[in-house]
Amino acid sequence: MKKTIVIMMTILTGLALLFVAETGASAFGGCEQDCGKCHSLSKGEAQETLKQLIPDIKVLGVRMSPSRGLWEVSLETHGKKGIAYMDFSKENVIIGQIVKIKTKKNLTRKRLMELNSVDFAQIPLNDALVMGDPNATYKVVVFDDPDCPFCAKLHKELKKVVEKRKDIAFFIKLFPLKMHKDAYRKSVAIQCKKSLQLLEDAFAKKDIPDPECKTDIIDKNIELAGKLGITGTPTIVLENGKVLGGAIKAGQLIELINDKGNGSGADETKK
Incomplete structure (x- = not known):
């Protein structure tokens, strides 16, 4: 008899658990659509937890991540902004990227672009080299270094974009990196003539003549890049303030230019 009672109790317990799993109901409360009703993580908590891994970290904000069960923590360290994910137990941190399987969209990259966005209006365009119609919609x-091989690859893609879309123009700011010893001289020479052809000659590794003028534009470009947090080339800045790094294919670049949206999903917690 006792054995039968134990079996019945086991079955009833299993059915009860199954019901909870199917309906989301629980006598002890449960998380449905809004996990924030049950779980919380303040900026202060995230700061204290993450500084055990990165002592000089500064937590900028906390919000729910696109993947349930994880917090998205926006942070800054060594002058760089980034993202980490922390589980609801607050014991584990994930450094990586979240990709939506159905759409193949990199959601982490999208957030990083939003996080590192800049004020496009701060960038003077009148002294830039222009590819396309200066009055384009x-x-x-584009921040370019004449000795940067990836800039050369991107330049070819920019030309494809302009050939395909007359309503897009690229304003190239010469930004020589210290690691390229002759890039500053070449940048000044190219800027003096404000010549796209000379820039393309540099990308083709042709000899570039010495500068024919004196200009402080290159120094101003370097200073501007520092203010905007730009440290490498090529770097693309869209009108919505989003910053893209690396050589991007023409088709993908057109998609990003067409997408004027600045929506960032869930709101940051203000704790």
Whole structure:
């Protein structure tokens, strides 16, 4: 008899648990659509937890991540902004990227672009090299180094974009990196003539003549890049303030230019 009672109790317990799993109901409360009703993580808590791994970390904000069960923590360290994910137990941190399987969209990259966005209006365009119609509807800034091989690859893609879309123009700011010893001289020479052809000659590794003028534009470009947090080339800045790094294919670049949206999903917690 006792054995039968134990079996019945086991079955009833299993059915009860199954019901909870199917309905989301629980006598002890449960998380449905809004996990924030049950779980919380303040900026202060995130700061104290993460500084055990990165002592000089500064937590900028906390919000729910696109993946349930994880907090998204926006942070800054060594002058760089980034994202980490922390589980609801607050014991584990994930450094990586979240990709939506159905759409193949990199959600982490999208958030990083939003997080590192800049004020496009701060960038003067009158001294830039222009590829395309200066009065085009869509204006895109590109920080280039004449000795950067990835800049050369991107340049070819920019030309494809302009050939395909007359309503897009690229404003190229010469930003020589210290690691390229002759890039500053070449940048000044190219800027003096404000010549796209000379820039393309540099990308083709042709000899670039010495500068024919004196200009402080290159120094101003370097200073501007520092203020905007730009440290590498090529760097693309869209009108909505989003910053893209690396050589991007023409088709993908057109998609990003067409997407004027600045929506960032869930709101940051203000704790």
